[in-house]
Amino acid sequence: MMDKNGQPCPYSAVRTDVVPFIDLGVSDKCGGGWPRFILRADLEKYYLTGGYITFVCAIMVVHDRPIPVPPLNIKKHFSSLLGSTDVSFVINGETFHAHRAVLAARSPVLEALMSSITLHDITPATFRVILQFMYTDALPEDDELGDSPSxxxxxLLAAADRYELDQLKLICAQKLGDNVSVDTVAATLTCAEMYNCPELTSALTSRWRGISRRPC
Known part of the structure; x- marks a missing residue:
């Protein structure tokens, strides 16, 4: 707002958000303002000149532009998934790679083929613990491992070796080594050698030497 000398007065400047004005025809009454912008007495004393008040306004005209929508590209994205697959089909010597979840969602027959895997070399109790570890990186407490934790x-060590779960294998080796006794050392040593666990073999050998050297 300009004072009587034609100078802008910073004390009467007010910053506002952008106010859109929509053309509604003759009934258009769109507008904006502030209920307590300035005292009437100050307005008449400092800003009223010849019955007029001068305002300096910054107006920004924005032309309506539709938001651009890129072309659909789900085909491109899903095709790129073929670079990292989790199942393969071998047909007459040729291998095709795909994803279990996609094929199962598209074909009930393939879903039935891939929804169940039968394992014959592991007990249900052992596999339950294996699954828990793969999802949580944790083993149950010893008192939750059945009647014979050892x-x-x-x-578990045998299964970890079979399915290449190296971290689980070392955890089992540590627990077995910490709880070995005269009654279990032979079976545990056999297990360590059978399932390629030199860390456990070394720990058992050192501990067994210590036990065998103790005076009776």
Whole structure:
């Protein structure tokens, strides 16, 4: 707002958000303002000149532009998934790679083929612990490993070796080594050698030497 000398007065400047004005025809009454912008007495004393008040306004005209929508590209994205697949089909010597979830969603027959995998070299109790570890990186407490925790740990070590779960294998080796006794050392050592666990073999050998050297 300009004062009587034609100078802008910063004390009467007010910043506002952008106010859209929509053309509604003759009934258009769109507008904006502030209920307590300035005292009437100050307005008449400092800004009223010849019955007029001068305002300096910054107006931005924005032309309506539709928001651009890129072309659909789900085909491109899903095709790129073929670079990282989780199942393969071998047909007359030729291999095709795909994703289990996509094929199962598209074909009930393929869903039935891939929805169940039968394992014959592991007990349900052992596999339950294996699954829990793969999802959580944690093993149950020893009192939750059944009647014989040592036997269960040996089974877990064997399964970890078979399915290449190296971290689980070392955890089982540590637990077996920490809880070895005269009654279990032979079976545990056999397990370590059978399932290629030199860390456990070394720990058992050192501990057994210590036990065998103790005076009776």
């Amino acid at each position: 036997e269960m740990l040996q089974q």
